[in-house]
Amino acid sequence: MQTDTSSAFPGYDAVALLSGGLDSILAVKLIQEQGLRVKCLHFVTPFFGKPHKRRHWEGLYGIDIESVDISADFVRMLVERPVYGFGKVLNPCVDCKILMMGKAREMMERYGARFIISGEVLGQRPMSQRQDTLNVIRRDADVRDLLLRPLCAKHLEPTRMELEGLVDRERLLDIRGRGRSEQLELARRYGFAEIPTPGGGCKLAEKENASRYWQVLMHSPQPCAREFKLSNIGRQFWSGGRWMAVGRNRMDNTGLLKVCGDDDLVFRVRTFPGPVAVGRQFSGSPWDEVTMADAAAFAASFSPKAVRSGSPVDVRVCRAGDLRLLAEGDEHAPVPGEAVVSVMPARTTGAGWAEPLWVEAREEIRAEARDKRG
Template sequence: MTRALAMMSGGLDSTLAAKLIKDQNIEVIGICFKSYFFGEDNAKRMCKQIGIRLEVIDFSVEHFEMVKNPKHGRGKNMNPCIDCHAMMMRYSGELLKKFDADFILTGEVLNQRPMSQNKQALNTVKNESGFSDKILRPLCALNLEPTEMELSGLVDRNKLLDISGRSRKAQMELAEKWNITDYPSPAGGCKLTEPNYSVRLKEALDRNGDLTAKEIYLLRFGRHFLTKSGTKIIVSRTGEEGEIIKKALNKEDTVFLPSSHMGALGVIQGQASEEDAIIAARITARYSKGKDADVVTIKSGKFGTEFKDIFDIKPATDEEINEYLIQGK
């Protein structure tokens, strides 16, 4: 039986492409790539809806190395889509032998994204993957030259599609036809496409040159500030978010908590000067219930230890917040 590996982003397009090939009596195995910037949750949900198994491939370390210096540049934010797709295809190609599969399929649609899915970009991705003769794009195949799989009869080209452009009408009609109802928005789950996250990541890379897995993870949460000395401060936006942040901390991190008022969790990663600790305390106070008070009491100490440092402090002003806030730069 013919077998294909479907690159599953977790979005609607890749799901429809997999379903289209599955309906040609071809066994389809979903392949989802996991990194610091996207995960497998949506892909699991989508594979379940169309009844195919999913294999999750964690390529976080290699992917981050590429993100730091992508050969083909980035999109609107920090997303290196051409390099990312080529890397995924290379990994998928290397998995063909492991899963005894005949070819790779993707949900890419010609001209859906002007920079990363025009014909030149699609060809670049295909050629740089190292497996150009094993890649099929079922949703837009009729707009492209026939592949080896179509010419050899492994896949019936007459049952493939000619979707093109940014409209989602054809995909939504197919989803309704196939009773695929639970799918995410087209924006997808990649943090590199999000403007605020991209600003934080770029700032951190420009400042440090590299980041740990923990530092990358914490970019997702809270408000991020940078003092004049280069000390990073993170302040949670909600109690729930504060609990998430706590799970990533260790005894190297300094925590700031309001004790006179309910409020935010503040964090400095690593060592900080007394001046920076005061700034962190004032910013934390600003996001407490005492933001309009003359004085807020903030307790501070290394995470997981007794908090012995006490700051009776005036909350930061809006001007100071804007001065230190990374997103505002």
């Protein structure tokens, strides 16, 4: 049974898509300046979002923010492939904006809001902010009569909110193109003590990250948010459909153990300091002893002291779920079901572990797009 929560947050006039970039913040301030109350929605996935900065932004810019995790929906869109395709890298900008707009529309009633704000600027981005794609986003997200883009409103047709007098069109802007001078001047007028970067920083638009994500999309039988979070941490290596992540420092080691699945294998050198390595065991494809020994030798090669010993070293191998049963900080205690494998540290092994390369991922993405076009 769905509960009516529209009265839980009385008094909001609009909800806004807030990336944390300058444009999205300015769009909110322009509407606040007209005496309207705005609830900012900061959408979070493994690829973008900084929920840890919510309180900081609220205090710095005088805005009201809720972090909204849309990871499951976003990953589903990637798995099914975006309707409007990828940008220069693995960024599905148009489909991403449609997804967020649709989610904002669903959340409006919760806050009693009457319209949606976006910081988009006509002509600023080649894929998602052309006139035609702005119209596609508005149509496919079903927000035609709800969406206001304050920064470029005077280049667009008047919205219902303007025609009804809820928003004064004369106080909206006519920014267009890729320049930043007008936004920077506006930030100075508002007295921002800290001027944020232009965008929210999407990892899907970065080649190194995209090459990692593409491997997950290609090899995981059921890609999920946890796997993309795992691919964000440490050094990433693949051998066919087998996947290893190796920590580069203590923070990576902690992060890997936090996001890996219970059935994943954890490799730790027994008698020398070294990183945590995680072997992702996809459902229905457990690693055999040969693969485990190969991965143990590879993991041990990232321990400089183990390599310098010139002798076989012991590597502890256990399920991540069993390791989590131990008391926090008791990392040297025996783990139920743990195996100890004696191996010679080796960066080159029979499995041929290799970091994913963008040039290879790009060709696979292009080939898939060609096949889709027929």
